[in-house]
Amino acid sequence: xxxxxxxxxxxxxxxxxxxxxxxxxxxxxxxxxxxxxxxxxxxxxxxxxxxxxxxxxxxxxxxxxxxxxxxxxxxxxxxxxxxxxxxxxxxxxxxxxxxxxxxxxxxxxxxxxxxxxxxxxxxxxxxxxxxxxxxxxxxxxxxxxxxxxxxxxxxxxxxxxxxxxxxxxxxxxxxxxxxxxxxxxxxxxxxxxx
Amino acid sequence: xxxxxxxxxxxxxxxxxxxxxxxxxxxxxxxxxxxxxxxxxxxxxxxxxxxxxxxxxxxxxxxxxxxxxxxxxxxxxxxxxxxxxxxxxxxxxxxxxxxxxxxxxxxxxxxxxxxxxxxxxxxxxxxxxxxxxxxxxxxxxxxxxxxxxxxxxxxxxxxxxxxxxxxxxxxxxxxxxxxxxxxxxxxxxxxxxxxxxxxxxxxxxxxxxxxxxxxxxxxxxxxxxxxxxxxxxxxxxxxxxxxxxxxxxxxxxxxxxxxxxxxxxxxxxxxxxxxxxxxxxxx
Numbered sequence: 275x276x277x278x279x280x281x282x283x284x285x286x287x288x289x290x291x292x293x294x295x296x297x298x299x300x301x302x303x304x305x306x307x308x309x310x311x312x313x314x315x316x317x318x319x320x321x322x323x324x325x326x327x328x329x330x331x332x333x334x335x336x337x338x339x340x341x342x343x344x345x346x347x348x349x350x351x352x353x354x355x356x357x358x359x360x361x362x363x364x365x366x367x368x369x370x371x372x373x374x375x376x377x378x379x380x381x382x383x384x385x386x387x388x389x390x391x392x393x394x395x396x397x398x399x400x401x402x403x404x405x406x407x408x409x410x411x412x413x414x415x416x417x418x419x420x421x422x423x424x425x426x427x428x429x430x431x432x433x434x435x436x437x438x439x440x441x442x443x444x445x446x447x448x449x450x451x452x453x454x455x456x457x458x459x460x461x462x463x464x465x466x467x468x
Numbered sequence: 469x470x471x472x473x474x475x476x477x478x479x480x481x482x483x484x485x486x487x488x489x490x491x492x493x494x495x496x497x498x499x500x501x502x503x504x505x506x507x508x509x510x511x512x513x514x515x516x517x518x519x520x521x522x523x524x525x526x527x528x529x530x531x532x533x534x535x536x537x538x539x540x541x542x543x544x545x546x547x548x549x550x551x552x553x554x555x556x557x558x559x560x561x562x563x564x565x566x567x568x569x570x571x572x573x574x575x576x577x578x579x580x581x582x583x584x585x586x587x588x589x590x591x592x593x594x595x596x597x598x599x600x601x602x603x604x605x606x607x608x609x610x611x612x613x614x615x616x617x618x619x620x621x622x623x624x625x626x627x628x629x630x631x632x633x634x635x636x637x638x639x640x641x642x643x644x645x646x647x648x649x650x651x652x653x654x655x656x657x658x659x660x661x662x663x664x665x666x667x668x669x670x671x672x673x674x675x676x677x678x679x680x681x682x683x684x685x686x687x688x689x690x691x692x693x694x695x696x697x698x699x700x701x702x703x704x705x706x707x708x709x710x711x712x713x714x715x716x717x718x719x720x721x722x723x724x725x726x727x728x729x730x731x732x733x734x735x736x737x738x739x740x741x742x743x744x745x746x747x748x749x750x751x
Contacts, residue, residue, distance in 0.1 A: 282734045283604075283641055284649030284694035300606065300648065307694070309606055309646040311738045330644050330742065337551060337613055369532075370552035408612050415612075 278315075281308040287326055296327030338363050338372055338405050338415055343424075346374060346417065348399045354378050356395045358403070360415065374415035376403060381457055383420040393443075393455035394419075400428035402459050425459035486580060507664060507671065509540070514662040516721045518654070521729050523635075525642040525737035531618075533643025535733075537635040540668060541625035546635040548643040551613035565610030569598040570618045571632060577624045579669070593629050594619075600633045600653065600690035600700025606646040615645055626668040627655035629702065633690045634730060641734050649692035650730060651699055654722035656687045656715045658707055663715060665722050683708050689719035693727045 281287065285308045287299060295301050296317075298310035308314070312330040319325060338344055338360055346358035360372040381389045395401065402424050403417035419425045422442075429437050429445055431454060437445035439458040446453050471477075511517040519540035528534035531547035538544075554566055571594035575582050586594075597619065605615070617640065619632045633653030640647060657667035660683055664671050672686060685705020692699055698720070703712065 280735045280738055282650060282731055282738075283647040284692065286694065298646070300646075302648075302695075307648070309648065310644060311641045311734050312742070313738075330738070337610060339611075370550070372553050 278313045280312065281314050281328060282311045283307075283309050287314060287328075292323065293326035294321070294323050296325040298328030298330070299326060338374070338408075340405050340408065342405050344374070344403055344405060344417065345427075346401050346403055348395045348397050348401060349373075350397055351391050351395055353391055356391055358401060358417065372415060374403070374405075374417045375409075375413060376401070376417045376419060380406065380416070380418035380420055394457040395426065396429065396454075396456075398430060399426045399456070401425065402427050419457055419459070423459055425457040427459050429454070429456055509668065511665075513659075513664060516665055516718055516725060518666040518722050518725050519668075521726060523638060523730055523733040525638055525733055526741075531639075531643070533639045533641070533645070535635050535638035535642055537631055537638070539627065539631050539666065541623055542628060542631055542668075543622040544628065544631050544635045545620045545622055546632070546639040547618045547620075548615065548636075548639040548645065549618070550615040550643075551610045551645070552616075554612055554614045563608065563611050565605075565607040565612070566614040567598055567602050567605060567607065568614050568616045569594045569601070569636070570616070571597055571621075572619070573621045573624060577621045579624075593632070596629055596688075596700060596702050597632055597636060601636055601640070601651055603697070603699040604637060604647050604649050604651040604692055605640065606648060609646050615640070615643075624669060626670075626672045627653075627666050627688075629653065630655040630666075630688050630690075633700065634726060638730060638734060642737055649695050649697075650727070650734075651690050652693055652723040652726050652730065653688060653690045653700070654719040654726065656689075656719050656722070658683060658685050658687065658705070658711055658715055660684070661711075663711075663718060665718055682706055683711055687712065687715040687719060689716055689723065691720050691723040693723060 287306045287308055290301055290304045290306060293306055295306045298312060299306050300309050306326055308328045310328045310330055312328045315327050315329055316324040342363050344360045345362035346360045348356050348358050350357045355375050355377045358374045358376060360368060360374050378389050378391055379386045381394045403419050404424060405415055406418045407416040409416050431437055431447045435447055435449055437447050440446045442458050443455055444453050445456045445458060506512060522538040525535050527536050528547040531549055533548040534546060536545050551565060571590050572586060573582050573590060575584060617636050619636055621628050630653030633651055637651035655666060657664040657671050685703060685707040688702040689698055690700030
């Protein structure tokens with residue numbers, strides 16, 4: 275039944291004046307070429323020209339990019355920064371581990387000098403953060419939680435019980451009612467899944 | 469190093485037994501010495517006559533993408549991993565991704581049994597492979613990441629680097645790494661006035677010792693077929709300049725012969741992986 279055309283990288287799809295290059299394509303010498311092996315799709319999205327793209331079965335490998343919201347897990351903390359593993363970019367899981375750093379001055383937007391890392395994160399916390407830089411030669415991805423909706427979303431206390439956020443800087447154990455400090459993010463309803 | 473005195477020690481001087489055995493069967497060398505004759509496997513000299521190729525994608529399940537290729541008796545397996553976090557951070561250009569290539573001969577692949585330890589020949593081949601593949605890859609789409617290409621030669625019967633390039637580009641396409649174009653490789657052995665395209669191991673190594681005549685050498689070309697660009701050129705031996713340019717042209721023609729086979733294998737792999745995307749989409 276397959277009327278859809280399959281292409282391999284390097285196939286010339288159409289001229290640049292016929293379509294807008296989408297994912298899996300590139301523009302060269304006024305023509306659009308495929309850069310992935312997959313099905314050729316043309317989609318009209320209101321504009322004059324259809325968007326041409328090449329789709330594969332798997333999602334294109336996303337890499338953390340500047341400005342992307344990422345979900346990460348804290349692996350270690352020290353007074354100056356927290357080290358994290360990036361697990362998701364947006365809602366796409368990453369296949370491989372990418373390491374990142376949240377520096378002390380990027381934890382929150384106000385009273386930056388009063389931030390204490392131990393009162394913001396603990397190892398094992400799941401944190402929502404934003405990529406601010408891909409880092410230089412020495413450092414990894416630099417992340418920030420200096421926004422209201424960024425910070426710790428899931429945290430466990432020493433007994434391993436998941437705590438409930440009670441304010442933007444505190445979480446409480448439902449059993450013992452012991453409070454611990456965190457840089458809490460209010461969980462957005464669109465991220466919640468039953 | 470303490471010496472074990474109870475052990476019978478080896479003689480002070482010893483030679484490898486392989487020195488006393490002719491390394492390769494002498495038969496094929498004779499045909500190199502007789503330029504008018506056809507080649508051992510029935511192919512024609514000085515014609516773009518490549519060996520039949522079998523190519524298939526997706527054999528290594530653990531890898532992101534993989535490919536297996538046979539050309540005559542040369543068998544090459546390639547696996548691609550990544551893009552994953554770059555291991556080395558000392559690279560100056562962090563905006564683009566890195567391509568890491570590894571090239572190995574299996575111990576049983578050559579007439580003389582080898583080791584798993586990478587030799588200098590393998591390192592040179594890995595370097596040549598990396599240089600041939602890199603122009604075909606959209607590495608700027610993968611900042612701070614690296615793509616790993618591992619080539620394992622299962623059987624060495626000539627033109628290994630050329631087929632490794634083709635196989636690696638198929639594995640990269642299978643892995644979904646964005647590429648400007650496929651990269652196809654073809655090798656050639658110049659023998660006097662005639663040439664042997666896609667030479668076997670005997671044709672590759674023959675002639676050097678028996679015939680000290682000039683214009684002997686090997687050329688390997690990597691080509692981006694749709695863009696018509698040569699991405700890698702590797703030549704050794706002593707060649708006249710007009711035969712070098714003729715050899716490159718013949719190799720490019722050989723790459724174009726390979727293109728439909730590789731393309732069909734990739735289209736087949738893409739179709740097997742995914743059903744055509746569903747409704748509301750036109751062709």
